[in-house]
Amino acid sequence: MADDASSSSGITGNTVENSINQDELIMKQQREIEKEISETIPLVGEIEELQTLEKEYNEDPIYLLKVKDLSSKYKSIRRTRPDxxxxxxxxxxxxxxxxxxxxxxxxxxxxxxxxxxxxxxxxxxxxxxxxxxxxxxxxxxxxxxxxxxxxxxxxxxxxxxxxxxxxxxxxxxxxxxxxxxxxxxxxxxxxxxxxxxxxxxxxxxxxxxxxxxxxxxxxxxxxxxxxxxxxxxCVRVKYMDRGEGSQVIAHDFPEGSTPLVHLLYRPGHYDILYA
Amino acid sequence: MMAGSALRRLMAEYKQLTVNPPEGIIAGPINEDNFFEWEAFITGPEGTCFEGGIFPAKLVFPPDYPLSPPKMQFLCEMFHPNIYADGRVCISILHAPGDDPMGYETSAERWSPVQSVEKILLSVVSMLAEPNDESGANVDAAKMWREDREQFNKIAEEIVRKTLDLPPP
Structure with missing residues (x-):
């Protein structure tokens, strides 16, 4: 510590640059960790029962209500890699x-x-x-x-x-x-x-x-x-987030036609839904 | 399959650059047995402190090119805010999103599979003409570019002369 203090004193410019490099390093590490986690998930997974979502939200009453609403319309889900x-x-x-x-x-x-x-x-x-x-x-x-x-x-x-x-x-x-x-x-x-x-x-x-x-x-x-x-x-996206109510809101793109693709959106990520 | 696609694409780009070369730029594989390593010669843009120089550089392509960008490194001495001491080039087009060193404007152009060697080299020419002093690949050069342009130009001139094998002025 003492060494650090003495070597950086007087060269303020370098200290600023060093701390930028530190931040950059930490961010880089974080990105690498995220990438590693993401790569353990298949690009496109096998089809799964919708109930697997319930397990994910065992202790989360808001999401549990929404999964229940979702399961009244959909039977299964296919996950994709969050990349x-x-x-x-x-x-x-x-x-x-x-x-x-x-x-x-x-x-x-x-x-x-x-x-x-x-x-x-x-x-x-x-x-x-x-x-x-x-x-x-x-x-x-x-x-x-x-x-x-x-x-x-x-x-x-x-x-x-x-x-x-x-x-x-x-x-x-x-x-x-x-x-x-x-x-x-x-x-x-x-x-x-x-x-x-x-x-x-x-x-x-x-x-x-x-x-x-x-x-x-x-x-x-x-x-x-x-x-x-x-x-x-036409794509139907079901938006599942922390918003109020127990319903999962759907958006059709474009509106008014029959959706052929159903996707589940959770903040930052899309998976496939099956009726 | 990935490396096969990369090779096909690199051959197409080489052909394109040979048939229709952009002004002041020559680029191609060092050895036609290996299309994943190229050399390039870039002429310093007119009206800038790098005018007249001919700067050799190396480009190394990953096996999943063009999904990922190549790396580029100057092989001659360089002094520029966006070039590291070892010659590596640090500009936004050589980075995929999520692989952002600090100091790029968010609006800067990123690597995408429809970019190309030609686009990279043209960006490097613009970079020589207009350094981005926010990106600190070479902090001393960035500082001098901001605060002592005369000295910066002098160093640039020396570098230009060296690339032409001329004695210092």
Whole structure:
């Protein structure tokens, strides 16, 4: 201690810099710990009974009431890794799983997906940066299409493959990247509308560069609205937080259509819900 | 699969940079057997204290590129607020979100998979022209840039001459 005091006395500037370095070091350690914890959770988990949520909130009366409300409408949950990509990962998993049993919806989606790259390139994304993500995305979609609406056996085979791919970082993260690009493309295509949702002096393009395109950036309403509009898919998000009442409030994006994807939101995180 | 995707992407970027090179920048793999290590030569931007210099740098790409950014390090002597003493470059585009050293504005551009080697090198050129003295990669350089520009310019000139193998002025 005495050494510390004498060595730092008189060089105030260095002390300030040292303490900044200390803070930075602590923050870095904290991030590493968070990353380690997060990596013990699968990118997309197995399906679980909704009751597992009750155990999580054993001593939390507010959340317990809400889990009860939730279980009147949903039977099970599938958890995703809380790495900031969870909305995109949960959404794409749940939607592709749904498409396996809905050939008509698949055909509609396939056309949208197929044309999505041209939209991005027209917006100024360079071909070589978009290409690989697009190809991986289409490869996964086409495999779903091969047996969409087919026999239960074949559907189950493809469903297991899908689960496997979503837990391989190479496929899974490439799908997330591509959905982020589609979201960015939608925001930029319809800038005038989305500008109203952006706080502060940022332009839509700046917002996309900072909050949408980089991996691990968490999703907000604006991301969900843009993606659901781009893909023409309705998403229902159940918001479970410490707010008053025993009901879990639902938001549909966009409002007024039939949701094909159901997600559970708890502050900072999205999981998949099943009726 | 990850390294395969990275390789494909790096080859595409190399081709792009060869066919359509940005002004004042040359970059490519040191050895075409290993696409994960590149060298780059950056010309000091006109009208700045680094004008005329040709600065060699090395870029090292991770196996999951472009999900994660490369690392970049100058191979010549440098004196700049955003370059560490060992030549490592500290600018926001080389960092993914959640991997933020202090001192970046939150509005600064981060790494994303649609960034590219070209975008990084162009950002480094802007960085040479306009240092961010909030980021303390080289605290002495940041302080001198703020308080004694004349001395800073003098050091920069010496560095420029060294990159050209010229004797000190």
């Amino acid at each position: 900031g990509n969870c909305f995109f990962r949960a959404f794409s998993y749940a939607y592709l799983e749904r498409l396996l049993t809905d050939k008509q919806e698949y055909d509609k989606f396939y056309e949208i997906a197929k044309n999505s790259k041209d939209i991005l390139v027209a917006l100024g994304f360079s071909q070589f940066t978009v290409e690989d993500f697009y190809e991986t995305f289409m490869e996964v979609i086409q495999r779903v299409g091969e047996h969409a609406g087919s026999t239960p056996d074949l559907i189950e085979t493809v469903r297991m493959e899908l689960h496997d791919k979503f837990n391989k970082q190479g496929y899974s993260d490439y799908i997330v990247v591509y959905l982020r690009l589609i979201t960015s493309g939608q925001l930029q295509t319809d800038q005038e509308f989305y500008q109203n949702f952006i706080e502060g002096p940022r332009t839509v393009t700046e917002f996309c560069r900072q909050e949408v395109e980089p991996m691990y950036k968490e999703s907000d309403h604006i991301h969900i609205i843009a993606l659901s509009n781009a893909l023409k898919v």
